[in-house]
Amino acid sequence: MAEAAAILATARTRVLEEGVGLDEAQVLEVLRLPDEALDDLLQLAHDVRMRWCGPEVEVEGIISLKTGGCPEDCHFCSQSGLFASPVRSAWLDIPALVEAAKQTAKTGATEFCIVAAVRGPDARLMAQVAAGIAAIKDEIDINIACSLGMLDQEQVDQLAAMGVHRYNHNLETARSHFPNVVTTHTWEERAETLRLVREAGMEVCCGGILGMGETLEQRAEFAAQLAALTPDEVPLNFLNPRPGTPFGDLEVLSGPDALRSVAAFRLALPRTVLRFAGGREITLGDLGARKGLLGGINAVIVGNYLTTLGRAAESDIDLLGELQMPIKALNDTI
Numbered sequence: 001m002a003e004a005a006a007i008l009a010t011a012r013t014r015v016l017e018e019g020v021g022l023d024e025a026q027v028l029e030v031l032r033l034p035d036e037a038l039d040d041l042l043q044l045a046h047d048v049r050m051r052w053c054g055p056e057v058e059v060e061g062i063i064s065l066k067t068g069g070c071p072e073d074c075h076f077c078s079q080s081g082l083f084a085s086p087v088r089s090a091w092l093d094i095p096a097l098v099e100a101a102k103q104t105a106k107t108g109a110t111e112f113c114i115v116a117a118v119r120g121p122d123a124r125l126m127a128q129v130a131a132g133i134a135a136i137k138d139e140i141d142i143n144i145a146c147s148l149g150m151l152d153q154e155q156v157d158q159l160a161a162m163g164v165h166r167y168n169h170n171l172e173t174a175r176s177h178f179p180n181v182v183t184t185h186t187w188e189e190r191a192e193t194l195r196l197v198r199e200a201g202m203e204v205c206c207g208g209i210l211g212m213g214e215t216l217e218q219r220a221e222f223a224a225q226l227a228a229l230t231p232d233e234v235p236l237n238f239l240n241p242r243p244g245t246p247f248g249d250l251e252v253l254s255g256p257d258a259l260r261s262v263a264a265f266r267l268a269l270p271r272t273v274l275r276f277a278g279g280r281e282i283t284l285g286d287l288g289a290r291k292g293l294l295g296g297i298n299a300v301i302v303g304n305y306l307t308t309l310g311r312a313a314e315s316d317i318d319l320l321g322e323l324q325m326p327i328k329a330l331n332d333t334i
């Protein structure tokens, strides 16, 4: 435990006091901390979040405009059309999209993310997104984010012109592990889309999924690669092994490992919006939201995830009240 105390003391000085994120080797040390040090680690991650991000929690809603039937082979994803997964291809219409945005805004959320299961958008999808955004902006005051796969320069420019303020594109995992997860495109192709998004002035949202067979070294590598990108937001997912996908038989990350990872990523990214995305129910159970929000997380998704049910919106919103963490207001974000 003396060694653990020394690792935490170094992290305290560097991250909490100086505001500098841990480097890859230091993140690895944190990921290797024993369970007995977990409470102290979570407290430090929470202190870092409070000091460098403040008590506000960003609440986001997410809606799938086009579900399933994706041509890519991301081994964790039940929306790939290449696996025997239960998700069928389906499109949402514009009135349903606007209604979802309204419901999201009612929870106090400031972000509404439109997602499509595609390699990249085609002309039909771009037209749908344009119509959807215009219809939402007509009726609701909310920031709009998109997650539509890989983009070219023209598409980036079009989305920026539509007023998309944040674009999500996950690097998913460490560069060294990516070929074990996806074979139909490369990590570098994903990174290129992120570069274009940043250059166009949109906020960059980039995270990934933990528990996809990566080693602790690769988890630390991933944290360092994300930190190098300086994203505005990092959504952290935990693998929820979906039947019919190549990762369907992988073991679920243990609760302590999930929490240790969240804290380690917070220490690598002291100022980033760190969001709990999918899978927290299965790794952390009902206590997951509470523990995460007291261990470095400062953003949550309300309502349904893309392909599996998340916690109900009300329970998360109630929890924020109980923890005395205010919901970030819209005028703070624009």
Ligand code: SF4
Pocket: 070, 071, 072, 073, 074, 077, 078, 079, 080, 116, 117, 118, 119, 149
């Ligand atoms: S993660 Fe995205 S790109 Fe990969 S298969 Fe799923 S929907 Fe397609």
